[in-house]
Amino acid sequence: MKAATGNILIYIYRGSSDKLEKHSDFFINSFSELVSDILIITDKPGLKVDVAGKFNNLKILLFPLGSNVFRTLWDVFKDNKLQLFNYDGIIISTNFCYGPVLIDWKTFFKKIESRKLDYWSFFPFNSECKDKEESREIINPVFIYFSRNVIKDESFRIFWNKFPEGPCDDDAVVFRSLIKQLRNQNHEYLFNYEDLRRRSDCYQRDYSLELIKRGCPVVLRDAFLGGYQESFKNGNGLSTFETFAYLKKNNFPVNVIEDDLLVNLPISQIKKILHLNYFLKDYCQENFDRSSISAKTALIFFVYYEDLVQVCCSYIQNMPSESKVFIVSAKEELLQRYREFLSSCTKFKVEYRLQPNRGRSEAAYFTTCADVWEKYDFLCLAHDKKTSFISPPIKGESFMAHCLKNILGSEGLVLNVQQLFRENPKLGILEPPPPVFSAWDSIATNPWGQNEKEAQKTLAFIGGQFIWDEKPIGPIGGMFWVRSKALTRLLARRLKVEDYPPEPLAHDGTFLHSLERLYPTIAQSNGFLTGWGISEEYARVYLDNMYHKLEQNGDFVSVMDIVRIKVSNGLSGYPLIHKLVKKVYSILKNKCG
Incomplete structure (x- = not known):
């Protein structure tokens, strides 16, 4: 110097x-x-x-x-x-x-x-x-x-x-x-x-x-x-x-x-620290300027079930004018039904694409519509949904409504989502919060399900460096809004039909199930954040669902406390078994309480 x-x-x-x-x-x-x-x-x-x-x-x-x-x-x-x-x-x-x-x-x-x-x-x-x-x-x-x-x-x-x-x-x-x-x-x-x-x-x-x-x-x-x-x-x-x-x-x-x-930090920690939760109005302010934000927006909607055409179209029609809609299916006759149902809708252009019966919505997003990502800044990814392995059917219907109400609940909500992306350049993914009801009430305590090992394989398949998340916050249900640049690392893999598992698909633990939990991690590797978006109307129900779940957990933990005391007193002369019971109790309490 x-x-x-x-x-x-x-x-x-x-x-x-x-x-x-x-x-x-x-x-x-x-x-x-x-x-x-x-x-x-x-x-x-x-x-x-x-x-x-x-x-x-x-x-x-x-x-x-x-x-x-x-x-x-x-x-x-x-x-x-x-x-x-x-x-x-x-x-x-x-x-x-x-x-x-x-x-x-x-x-x-x-x-x-x-x-x-x-x-x-x-x-x-x-x-x-x-x-x-x-x-x-x-x-x-x-x-x-x-x-x-x-x-x-x-x-x-x-x-x-x-x-x-x-x-x-x-x-x-x-x-x-x-x-x-x-x-x-x-x-x-x-x-x-x-x-x-x-x-x-x-x-x-x-x-x-x-x-x-x-x-x-x-x-x-x-x-x-x-x-x-x-x-x-x-x-x-x-x-x-x-x-x-x-x-x-x-x-x-x-x-x-x-x-x-x-x-x-893993993205789940970042989301909590910055409280990336957004409450979306179902309407726009009178002075809302929509001309500059809807032209580069697209919806990719995968459909499979004939009896859900009407309800899906009610959400699809909430896309604003000048946006583009892509409807994808493995059934030509189903695409024709959507053509007929949406024939009177002229406020946006609709394109229909046929794909093989493999890969479901993920194949629609990243293979059949791979070219869409290069033309649009923001995409809404959605699909119809049933859960035939869970009864009664209302459980699956409620799950689909949970997802669609918070990404396509109204035209005003969609416009507010686009405005949110414009105001927050680091926001890469906006997804519904995880369901805390019915058959999905364990997601908060066990977000990986049976998918942790498969997720590690998926990241290795995609390639690159990622921060592993012990508590992933991916969009359960596979429906969300995304900035196209946020998933460039996944898109660069240029997924082919053969990369997806064939039908019939297992209920859990597949490439598709792991991928939906990894979207925020992939977006993070590209320098983008993930937030939860929820309609203001639905938030009223969601808060009560969360508190009800906490009450149930609290009741369960209280019962476990009583059982632990009684069992421990009875096993005081058996130190090894006593120690094991205490360990099991601790694990259950951490997971449930």
């Missing part, structure tokens, strides 16, 4: 890719008016960085995976070639945060200058380190700034010349050692809010929105990547969602957060 001058940003990058992730790229480039040089420390050989020529100097150093930040920095400071002690200011940060939010760094630093601090950090480390196990829970430094007063101080140089040894080898211990060296320097934790710390052990995550409103320019990634369970356990699941909504409303590029989630 050239002769040191101005400020330097030392950025510690522990990423999953050999290309700088978008949130890190945005974070680094945001310092263009504040720092002259960039030093990136990473464990990724050949890391690709694009800083668009905004900085005088850029240097990338490798460090062993797993070493703590300050020990790494010790090696860096000892390298006199870097001339770190000659800078006016040193900023140390990691890729554990997003920012800056709602304020640029130049403005933020000007505000801090009035406090005349020699060094500062956003958040404090834990105050104590009792043992090595506890030390692993202490986060690395998110952001630390050292001014020229500190840099030229002899104690600061002595610290880096002799790395301290503490009772545990972690960043908090080392940082406290540095603070002891700098006793005479004026320092502060800018966002050490005791009121928030008293209310939550993880206040930087649980109160991330409150911190932003109080002026903090960064958000911890853990607020989003920490998973939904902690947010649900400690609160109502709103904290991360409200933070995201606030950032989006105030023009922070939330796509960097979405992209970060998409490469680090």
Whole structure:
């Protein structure tokens, strides 16, 4: 690096890719008016960085995976070639945060200058380190700034010349050692809010929105990547969602957060964290502009049952004008019946296609109508449905209605779906929520059914890298809206009729059953999100169905508690059997409760 001058940003990058992730790229480039040089420390050989020529100097150093930040920095400071002690200011940060939010760094630093601090950090480390196990829970430094007063101080140089040894080898211990060296320097934790710390052990995550409103320019990634369970356990699941909504409303590029989630978490987790649930009105506002959104929309509808023509046509006719409808069947005579029934419908064009009796709706979507995906931006995929292996027939009828009401329930609902895709460029799939009634009430607790092994084979067949989802949220029933770009990896496989299982088809555990659970995972691999869409009218019924299911589970768990106590008391003299009963009880309670 050239002769040191101005400020330097030392950025510690522990990423999953050999290309700088978008949130890190945005974070680094945001310092263009504040720092002259960039030093990136990473464990990724050949890391690709694009800083668009905004900085005088850029240097990338490798460090062993797993070493703590300050020990790494010790090696860096000892390298006199870097001339770190000659800078006016040193900023140390990691890729554990997003920012800056709602304020640029130049403005933020000007505000801090009035406090005349020699060094500062956003958040404090834990105050104590009792043992090595506890030390692993202490986060690395998110952001630390050292001014020229500190840099030229002899104690600061002595610290880096002799790395301290503490009772545990972690960043908090080392940082406290540095603070002891700098006793005479004026320092502060800018966002050490005791009121928030008293209310939550993880206040930087649980109160991330409150911190932003109080002026903090960064958000911890853990607020989003920490998973939904902690947010649900400690609160109502709103904290991360409200933070995201606030950032989006105030023009922070939330796509960097979405992209970060998409490469680090399974899509079912992302959907919960961002609460990607959309309640669709059955009508449009008076000023709704429909001219620009229906021209590139198509419906692919596979039909098989003669006695469902009328009910299916009632949904098909809800497609808006200027859209295109493709009706596919393995029966020529059935296609003729649809021609006759829709002959009076002139608001959109209809094309009829015949296919072999193999592959059902999936063959219609991806083989018979493979060319459609190249011509249209948004597609609605649907089919008629019966469940002949389940009685009485109303169960199958209810399932089909559940799917179709939430994707084709009215023309207004369809237009609102298209508007939703336009407003959310990362939304790849919009699907009905899973059924929680009748024969499908176990889907929430056992979403894979008998399809997990087949799904792994299917992903291998498609090819590429996917994030495996233990709790898939695919559209059960195989009906959904999709942005055509969201499934390009599947379309690139160019499925042929022979790729689908022949008839008669098993009730579960086939390529088709696994595929419908994998659509969100495939869309994720293409950089798109999946959400649930439900008509406002149907949502009233769905909420009661969900609560009724919870009540049933609660009754079952209560009964299990009584049985466990009585059985356990009777088996107290048989420890092995007693242990087995407890284990079975635990498994059942986790699945049902």
